[in-house]
Amino acid sequence: MEQNAKKVPSPSKGVLQSEDLYQYILETSVYPREPDFLKELRHVTASHPRAIWATAPDAGQLMAMLLKLVNAKKTIEIGVFTGYSLLLTALTIPEDGKIIAIDVNRETFEIGLPVIKKAGVVDKIDFIESEALPVLDQQLHNHGNEGSFDFAFVDADKVNYWNYHERLLKLLKVDGLVVYDNTLRRGFVAMPEALVPEHRKKDIELTIEFNKFLAADPRIQISHASLGDGIIICRRLY
Numbered sequence: 001m002e003q004n005a006k007k008v009p010s011p012s013k014g015v016l017q018s019e020d021l022y023q024y025i026l027e028t029s030v031y032p033r034e035p036d037f038l039k040e041l042r043h044v045t046a047s048h049p050r051a052i053w054a055t056a057p058d059a060g061q062l063m064a065m066l067l068k069l070v071n072a073k074k075t076i077e078i079g080v081f082t083g084y085s086l087l088l089t090a091l092t093i094p095e096d097g098k099i100i101a102i103d104v105n106r107e108t109f110e111i112g113l114p115v116i117k118k119a120g121v122v123d124k125i126d127f128i129e130s131e132a133l134p135v136l137d138q139q140l141h142n143h144g145n146e147g148s149f150d151f152a153f154v155d156a157d158k159v160n161y162w163n164y165h166e167r168l169l170k171l172l173k174v175d176g177l178v179v180y181d182n183t184l185r186r187g188f189v190a191m192p193e194a195l196v197p198e199h200r201k202k203d204i205e206l207t208i209e210f211n212k213f214l215a216a217d218p219r220i221q222i223s224h225a226s227l228g229d230g231i232i233i234c235r236r237l238y
Helices: 019-033 036-046 057-069 084-092 106-118 132-141 158-171 185-190 198-216
Strands: 074-078 098-103 125-129 149-154 172-181 220-225 231-236
Touching: 019 057, 036 057, 036 084, 036 106, 057 084, 057 149, 057 172, 057 231, 074 084, 074 132, 074 158, 084 098, 084 106, 084 149, 098 106, 098 132, 106 125, 132 158, 149 158, 158 172, 158 198, 185 198, 198 220, 198 231
Parallel strands: 074 098, 074 149, 098 125, 149 172
Antiparallel strands: 172 231, 220 231
């Protein structure tokens, strides 16, 4: 367990109603297995005013297992922030593995870049500062890319999740995985509309519709996991 003196306060986005239970999971099963470089990056990120944007470490732990289960070597990430999930992926895939990492903000990526360099995995990463859709379209246009990716992680620009999904299903191999973050929205997706803050209503409505869309998509097998702020894991069936 992390010692109390070393704990860095950060906002929780877990959907578990008991904060004590969530901390139990983190301290018993997640933090003891968290690589030192990931722990360092998590602590660096904790002081950022938008630290809650970072991938939850319990969700990250499952992602690392999924990467290993599919023997991921070629991956794509949409939404990088300071790079927790990016570093996790780079540490997990083999030495000759590659990650296309897309984000509109290079400044936040550079917060975590010193830790990524220290971990010795920066050569696995192709960071592209851009909106994601043009990059995905270019990847589809490039010969040999369709059906060649093993894994994708999406954590940005929720309004475009539908558009990302259609392109990623073409880029992924059959049996490849795509993981979508923030699918439970701190539990707001299951709350009466009257309890949802006015400024969140449109986002929550989009998330609810996207979750329904994935549940009805015959091209994928899904699992909706209540880790972090909710993740949906999709496996391409054909």
